[in-house]
Amino acid sequence: MKKLYGVIGAPIEHSMSPLIHNDAFQQTGYNAHYHAFYIEPKDLKPAVKGMRALGVSGFNVTIPHKEAIIPLLDQVDEAAERIGAVNTVVNKDGLLIGYNTDGxxxxxxxxxxxxxxxxxxxxxxxxxxxxxxxxxxxxxxxxxxxxxxxxxxxxxxxxxxxxxxxxxxxxxxxxxxxxxxxxxxxxxxxxxxxxxxxxxxxxxxxxxxxxxxxxxxxxxxxxxxxxxxxxxxxxxxxNGVHMFAYQAALAFEHWTGLFPDTNRMKNLVKEQLGGISC
Known part of the structure; x- marks a missing residue:
C-alpha cells in the first residue's frame, strides 16, 4: 500500500515541498505520495488527530504551526524541544514524534x-x-x-x-x-x-x-x-534554496531511512522559480 506524507500550514498553496518530495519518492523507488494540507490554527488539533486516524506516515509542519504542534505530539526530539519548534513529524508505530531539521x-x-x-x-x-x-x-x-x-x-x-x-x-x-x-x-x-x-x-x-x-x-x-x-x-x-533542500532531505531521511539527491531538489526549486539549474 502506498504511504501518505504531507505538509501542514497556512498558507500552503505555494509550497514547493510536494514537488521535491514526490520527485524524491519516485527517484528512490519509495512507494509513497506527498500532499499539501491547508490547516488553519483553529483546526490544528483536529487535523493532528485526523493524521493519526488516517495513518499518515509523516508530515512537515510550516508557518504558523511549528510551535503550536508541540503539545499535540507524543514525543519531541531534544533539539526541537530546545529550539521550541517542530518542522518534521514521524509516525512511528502510532506515536507522533517531532523533529526540527531547519538548523x-x-x-x-x-x-x-x-x-x-x-x-x-x-x-x-x-x-x-x-x-x-x-x-x-x-x-x-x-x-x-x-x-x-x-x-x-x-x-x-x-x-x-x-x-x-x-x-x-x-x-x-x-x-x-x-x-x-x-x-x-x-x-x-x-x-x-x-x-x-x-x-x-x-x-x-x-x-x-x-x-x-x-x-x-x-x-x-x-x-x-x-x-x-x-x-x-x-x-x-x-541563498535559501540550499537550506530548503537540506532540511527537506533530512526530513525525508527521518521518514524513509534514505537520503535523497539534494542537488536534484535544488535544481527543481530553481527551475520552478525561473532560475537556471546548476
Missing part, C-alpha cells in the same frame, strides 16, 4: 561552501529560523557568534536562554557595521528583502572580509539585495 539543514548547506570551525559569525535576526540556526551553529568547534536584531533585547534573551554567553553577543546595527570586516560568515534570517520588498536590505555593506560567506535564507527573490551587494564586494554567497 541542521542550514548548517549542512553552509558547509558546502565553508568550514565552520573557529569562524567568526554574524547572525541577523532572532526569530524562529535564527533560533534553530544559532542552536545548531553553537555546536561547531571554536565559533564566535554575534547576533544583530532590531530589538536587541530579543537577541540577548536568545543568548541567555541557550546559556551561550561565552560564545555569543547581542550587538547593535552600528556595531555590526563597524565589525563587518571581521566576520567570516554572515547569515541573514529575517524576511527583509523577500518578495515583493526586494529593494530592502537588513544591513548596509561597505567593506567586508576577503573571502567572507554571506548566506540568506530567503529564496524568493533568488538573490536578495543583501546577496547582490555582498557578491559585488567579492563574497561567496548562498
Amino acid at each position: 541542521k539543514g542550514f548548517v549542512e548547506a553552509l558547509k558546502e561552501v565553508t568550514k565552520l570551525n573557529n569562524k567568526r559569525i554574524l547572525i541577523i535576526g532572532a526569530g524562529g529560523a535564527a533560533r534553530a540556526i544559532f542552536y545548531t551553529l553553537a555546536k561547531e568547534q571554536g565559533v564566535q557568534i554575534d547576533l544583530f536584531n532590531r530589538t536587541a533585547s530579543k537577541a540577548a534573551d536568545l543568548i541567555e536562554e541557550f546559556s551561550l554567553g561565552h560564545l555569543a553577543e547581542s550587538i547593535t546595527m552600528k556595531e555590526a557595521i563597524r565589525r563587518l570586516e571581521a566576520y567570516d560568515v554572515v547569515i541573514q534570517t529575517t524576511s527583509v528583502g523577500m518578495f515583493p520588498q526586494t529593494e530592502n536590505s537588513p544591513l548596509p555593506l561597505n567593506v567586508i572580509k576577503q573571502g567572507a560567506v554571506f548566506s540568506d535564507i530567503i529564496y524568493n527573490p533568488y538573490e536578495t539585495k543583501l546577496i547582490k551587494d555582498a557578491k559585488a564586494l567579492g563574497a561567496v554567497t548562498q
Whole structure:
C-alpha cells in the first residue's frame, strides 16, 4: 500500500515541498505520495488527530504551526524541544514524534561552501529560523557568534536562554557595521528583502572580509539585495534554496531511512522559480 506524507500550514498553496518530495519518492523507488494540507490554527488539533486516524506516515509542519504542534505530539526530539519548534513529524508505530531539521539543514548547506570551525559569525535576526540556526551553529568547534536584531533585547534573551554567553553577543546595527570586516560568515534570517520588498536590505555593506560567506535564507527573490551587494564586494554567497533542500532531505531521511539527491531538489526549486539549474 502506498504511504501518505504531507505538509501542514497556512498558507500552503505555494509550497514547493510536494514537488521535491514526490520527485524524491519516485527517484528512490519509495512507494509513497506527498500532499499539501491547508490547516488553519483553529483546526490544528483536529487535523493532528485526523493524521493519526488516517495513518499518515509523516508530515512537515510550516508557518504558523511549528510551535503550536508541540503539545499535540507524543514525543519531541531534544533539539526541537530546545529550539521550541517542530518542522518534521514521524509516525512511528502510532506515536507522533517531532523533529526540527531547519538548523541542521542550514548548517549542512553552509558547509558546502565553508568550514565552520573557529569562524567568526554574524547572525541577523532572532526569530524562529535564527533560533534553530544559532542552536545548531553553537555546536561547531571554536565559533564566535554575534547576533544583530532590531530589538536587541530579543537577541540577548536568545543568548541567555541557550546559556551561550561565552560564545555569543547581542550587538547593535552600528556595531555590526563597524565589525563587518571581521566576520567570516554572515547569515541573514529575517524576511527583509523577500518578495515583493526586494529593494530592502537588513544591513548596509561597505567593506567586508576577503573571502567572507554571506548566506540568506530567503529564496524568493533568488538573490536578495543583501546577496547582490555582498557578491559585488567579492563574497561567496548562498541563498535559501540550499537550506530548503537540506532540511527537506533530512526530513525525508527521518521518514524513509534514505537520503535523497539534494542537488536534484535544488535544481527543481530553481527551475520552478525561473532560475537556471546548476
